[in-house]
Amino acid sequence: RRLKADLKNAIATEQFSLHYQGQYHMCSRTLAGFECLVRWQHPQLGLISPQLFIPLAEESGSIVELGEWILREACRQARAWNLAELGLSISVNVSPLEFSQADFVARVQAALNDFGLSGHGLTLEVTEGMVHRDIEGGVTVSHQLRCLGVQVAMDDFGTGYSSLNVLKEFPLEELKIDRAFLKDLHSNHPDYTRTRHLMGTIINLAHILELQVVAEGVETEEQCEILQELGCDKVQGYWLAKPAPAHEVEALLRGGPPHP
Ligand code: G
Ligand code: G
Ligand code: NA
Ligand code: MN
Numbered sequence: 001r002r003l004k005a006d007l008k009n010a011i012a013t014e015q016f017s018l019h020y021q022g023q024y025h026m027c028s029r030t031l032a033g034f035e036c037l038v039r040w041q042h043p044q045l046g047l048i049s050p051q052l053f054i055p056l057a058e059e060s061g062s063i064v065e066l067g068e069w070i071l072r073e074a075c076r077q078a079r080a081w082n083l084a085e086l087g088l089s090i091s092v093n094v095s096p097l098e099f100s101q102a103d104f105v106a107r108v109q110a111a112l113n114d115f116g117l118s119g120h121g122l123t124l125e126v127t128e129g130m131v132h133r134d135i136e137g138g139v140t141v142s143h144q145l146r147c148l149g150v151q152v153a154m155d156d157f158g159t160g161y162s163s164l165n166v167l168k169e170f171p172l173e174e175l176k177i178d179r180a181f182l183k184d185l186h187s188n189h190p191d192y193t194r195t196r197h198l199m200g201t202i203i204n205l206a207h208i209l210e211l212q213v214v215a216e217g218v219e220t221e222e223q224c225e226i227l228q229e230l231g232c233d234k235v236q237g238y239w240l241a242k243p244a245p246a247h248e249v250e251a252l253l254r255g256g257p258p259h260p
Contacts, residue, residue: 002064003042003048003052003053003056003179003251004056004059004060006042007053007057007060007062007066008062009161009242010040010042011062011065011069013043013068014064014260015040015041015042016038016039016040016041016069016070017039017041017245017246018036018037018038018039018070018072018073018074018077018246018251019036019037019038019039019245020034020036020037020077020234020243020244020245021034021035021037021069021243022192022236022237022241022244022252023035023036023091023234023236024234024235024236024240024241025233025234026224026227026228026232026233026234026235027228030084031088031242031252031253032088032089032234033083033088033089033090033091033123033141034083034088034089034090034091034249035067035091035092035236035243036051036070036073036074036077036090036091036092037093037126037243038050038054038066038070038092038093038221040255043106046229051099054095056130056244057095058095058096058097060153061097063095063097063098063099064097064098066084067094067095067098068091068098068107068111070092070105070206071092071094071108071111071161071212072111072114072115073094073113074122075090075111075112075115075122076092076115077136078090078115078121079115079116079117079124080116081250081253083121084117084118084120084121086253087114088121089120089121089122089123089130089151090121090122091122091123091124091125091153092100092122092123092124092125093125093155094124094125094126094130095130096126096127096129096130096133096182099126099130099138099141100130100134100138102136104141105141105144105145108122108145108147108148108150112148112150112250117122118149118252119148119149119150119212120147120149120150120151122149122150122151123150123152123153123173123174124145124150124151124152124153124154125154125155125176125244126152126154126155127154127155127156127160128154128156128159128160128166129160130207135169137168138170139165139169139170139171140191142170142171142172142227143171146171151173151174152170152171152172152173152174153173153174153175153176153214154166154170154172154174154175154176155173155176156178156216157176157177157178157202158176158178158180158181159178159180159237160203162250164205167205167206167211168209169210172209172211173211174211174212174213174237175202175206175211175212175213175214176214176215176216177202177213177215177216177232178198178216178217179217179237180215180217181195181198181199181202181235181254182215182216182217182219183204183217183219183258185199185226185227186220186222186223187222187226196226196230197220199227199230199232200230200231201213203231203232204231204236205243207231211232212233212234213230213232213233213234214232214234214235214236215227215232215234215235215236215237216236216237216239217236217237218236218237218240219237219238219239220239221239222238223239224240225238235254
């Protein structure tokens with residue numbers, strides 16, 4: 001309850017910041033872009049996890065204002081780092097409530113304009129929950145975003161109420177396989193063969209639908225090699241890079257791939 005009230009003035013008092021986690025091309029293991037992950041430094045309670053405060057912000061509706069701050073901060077940083085010129089993209093998580101705001105597309109367009117970005121450098125990560133709220137409305141918004149050049153990714157795929165119909169109807173460019181699938185993807189795990197087949201099938205399905213596939217939560221070299229054999233397009237996870245504040249990412253931008 002207290003936290004919900006604190007959320008309201010936390011934006012104005014600059015208590016939020018973004019961390020950035022690299023996403024890598026599978027074949028070259030070179031950087032493809034970054035996912036932005038919000039952090040809240042509470043003046044008394046210290047660092048609070050988004051797993052805790054994002055649901056609170058969704059309940060209270062302050063996610064709309066927070067989401068806009070996140071989007072604009074991501075665009076500002078993308079501009080400052082010249083990501084477009086480097087061929088890199090930025091991915092921003094979008095909550096169902098933000099996506100369903102009547103002026104959502106206008107806000108995205110304004111953020112792109114204000115920071116001189118084209119939509120091609122921006123990916124918005126939505127969840128299956130969003131799609132189920134209002135599939136028709138979501139399809140319309142996603143088409144409008146596509147007109148701006150913005151990519152839409154389905155995040156946490158495979159954990160929610162996934163219906164294959166959604167994948168077929170919803171205009172998407174990318175599928176992010178939830179990290180829950182990755183935890184059994186080790187050759188010495190008892191469920192390895194089944195998990196590997198399941199992953200391979202999801203990747204093939206995504207490719208039939210002309211979607212790029214990103215595997216999240218890649219923690220070992222072995223997982224990375226298996227995913228490469230299965231034809232996964234991009235990888236993200238602690239094995240490649242942990243989410244880090246902007247100043248640490250700047251060092252990464254100057255360096256090469258983490259595991260050449
Ligand atoms: O970064 P971390 O693993 O702690 O994030 C926990 C959860 O919070 C994840 O489900 C992630 O999608 C969500 N999250 C992180 N950053 C953002 C954000 O900027 N916007 C929204 N809507 N969710 C976020
Ligand atoms: O829901 P979403 O996929 O946006 O959440 C991403 C979350 O996953 C972030 O909070 C990030 O900190 C976390 N994360 C990123 N890479 C890894 C990883 O390799 N292992 C684990 N356990 N978590 C990860
Ligand atoms: Na995400
Ligand atoms: Mn995810």
